[in-house]
Amino acid sequence: MSMSAAPAGEGHAPAGGAGEGGTGILYVVATPIGNLADLGQRAKTVLGAVDVVVAEDTRHTGRLLAHHAVAARLESLHEHNERRRAPEILDRLLAGTSFALVSDAGTPLVSDPGFVLVRDAAEAGVQVVPVPGPSAFLCALSVAGLPVERFAFEGFLPAARGPRAARLEGLADDPRTLVFHEAPHRVAASLEAMCAAFGGGRRAVIARELTKRHETITRTTLAEAVSRLGSPRGEYVLVVAGRERGREIPAAAERTLEVLLEALPLRQAVDLAARATGVPRKRLYRLALDRRDARENRGRSGSSGSRAPAG
Numbered sequence: 604m605s606m607s608a609a610p611a612g613e614g615h616a617p618a619g620g621a622g623e624g625g626t627g628i629l630y631v632v633a634t635p636i637g638n639l640a641d642l643g644q645r646a647k648t649v650l651g652a653v654d655v656v657v658a659e660d661t662r663h664t665g666r667l668l669a670h671h672a673v674a675a676r677l678e679s680l681h682e683h684n685e686r687r688r689a690p691e692i693l694d695r696l697l698a699g700t701s702f703a704l705v706s707d708a709g710t711p712l713v714s715d716p717g718f719v720l721v722r723d724a725a726e727a728g729v730q731v732v733p734v735p736g737p738s739a740f741l742c743a744l745s746v747a748g749l750p751v752e753r754f755a756f757e758g759f760l761p762a763a764r765g766p767r768a769a770r771l772e773g774l775a776d777d778p779r780t781l782v783f784h785e786a787p788h789r790v791a792a793s794l795e796a797m798c799a800a801f802g803g804g805r806r807a808v809i810a811r812e813l814t815k816r817h818e819t820i821t822r823t824t825l826a827e828a829v830s831r832l833g834s835p836r837g838e839y840v841l842v843v844a845g846r847e848r849g850r851e852i853p854a855a856a857e858r859t860l861e862v863l864l865e866a867l868p869l870r871q872a873v874d875l876a877a878r879a880t881g882v883p884r885k886r887l888y889r890l891a892l893d894r895r896d897a898r899e900n901r902g903r904s905g906s907s908g909s910r911a912p913a914g
Contacts, residue, residue, distance in 0.1 A: 627654070627701040629724045631717065633710040633736030637815035639670050641737050649734050650675055653701045657692065659716055663707050680704065682716045689720045696729045703734075710738045714758045714784050740782045743810035743840035746820060747780070750845070754780040760793050767793065771800035775854050778845040787835035794832065797843060798825045802857040803897065804890055806844040812837035826890075830897040852890060856880035860887055861894070869895065 630649050635641040650656055651673045657680040658664035668675055680688055692702060706715035725731050740756055757774070760783060761767045774781060785793050797805070803826025811819045815837070823831065825843070859880055863872035873891050877884040 625699055626729050627696040627699050628730045628732055629696055629721070630701070630703040630732045630734050631711050631721060632703045632705050632734040633738065634664070634667060634705050634708060636708040636737045636739045636742070636813055637818075639667060641814060642667065642671055643734075643736050646734050646736055647671055647673055650703050650705075653703045655695075655700065656703045656705060657688075657720075659706045664705055675703075680716060680720065685716050685719050689723050692720060693723050693727055693729070696724055697727060708737070708739070710736065713738060713740065713756075737814070739810075739813055739838070739840050740784065742813050743808065743820075743842050744780070744782055746810075747808040747842040748822060749780045749806065749808065749842055751780060753778070753845075754782060756782045759784050759786070760789075760796070762789060764792070764796070767796050768800065771796055775800050776846050778847075780845050781843045783841040783843070785839040785841055787837060787839065790835045790839045790841070791829070791832055793841070794825060794829045797841075798829060798897075800854065801825060801843065801846075802852055802854055802890075803827075803829075803893055804852055804857075808842040810840040810842065811835075813840065824893065826893040826897045830899075852882055852886055853880070856882045856887070857890065860891060864891060864894065 630653060632646050632649055634646065650668060654676065655678055656664065656668075656675045657678050659679075659681045661677040661679050665677055668677075680692070696702060704711050704717050704720060706712075706717065709715070711717040712721060721731055744751055744754060755774075755777065757770070760770055783793070794807075797807075803824060805825045807823060807825050807828050809819075809821040809823065809828050809832075811817075811821075813820075817837065821828070821831065856876065860872060860876040863876050866872075867875070869891050870888075873884060873888045876882070876887050880887075
């Protein structure tokens with residue numbers, strides 16, 4: 604395909620055409636995470652100009668392109684065929700064919716396929732060009748109201764209980780804001796695991812269905828999030844505050860309180876936990892009330908069948 608370069612000074616690579624040395628260009632293009640109007644003009648231009656668009660789901664991407672009246676040749680690249688297809692696509696890139704890589708939603712490679720292709724293309728000297736746009740975890744982070752000077756994106760937690768708990772335990776003392784993706788059938792189990800690892804008083808933001816009609820953004824604590832979750836639907840981004848030195852109840856003290864609450868009345872458990880851990884009684888008492896309310900709410904939602912399956 605013969606394409607002209609963008610006018611000088613516009614600050615981005617030309618849409619389509621040949622890269623350095625006559626190779627094709629691989630564009631990594633972000634697409635909407637829910638609202639189709641979020642596809643930018645540069646992304647439309649690139650998607651319409653390249654020789655091939657490789658998509659996680661060609662039917663899904665086809666609907667997006669049709670909505671914006673963009674004509675493109677579509678081929679699949681997903682988690683089940685990427686290792687097989689990447690060498691073939693790389694050969695075509697080296698021969699001068701230009702590609703755009705997209706995922707079903709958001710920025711490719713972020714909890715989505717594309718790493719193998721991008722890595723191999725870069726190592727082979729192919730020009731890899733970002734076309735920025737929507738990203739679910741950055742959207743959630745931008746409105747969370749939690750510190751963003753330092754943060755860690757952890758993607759999806761392991762589905763199995765043991766590995767999930769181990770991952771979270773390793774993050775319990777991290778001072779950075781933590782960001783996770785989660786599916787509706789696992790979000791309840793993940794929030795409960797975060798309560799156990801981080802403590803129920805840790806601040807959290809639960810973002811659901813971002814940019815879609817039923818978008819919700821809930822600023823709360825982990826303990827309250829578990830009790831308020833209801834019947835999970837849609838895709839979630841969980842933004843959790845990092846460990847606040849000197850202000851947060853240590854995880855060991857929370858576990859001590861939990862053990863005592865299982866055997867003793869609330870006030871007596873709080874008194875003993877305060878004496879054993881040195882944490883002020885008022886803070887432990889407030890946490891104990893939150894935990895009691897969370898258990899009662901979980902019991903009510905469980906009896907009505909609205910709670911998501913664990914794991």
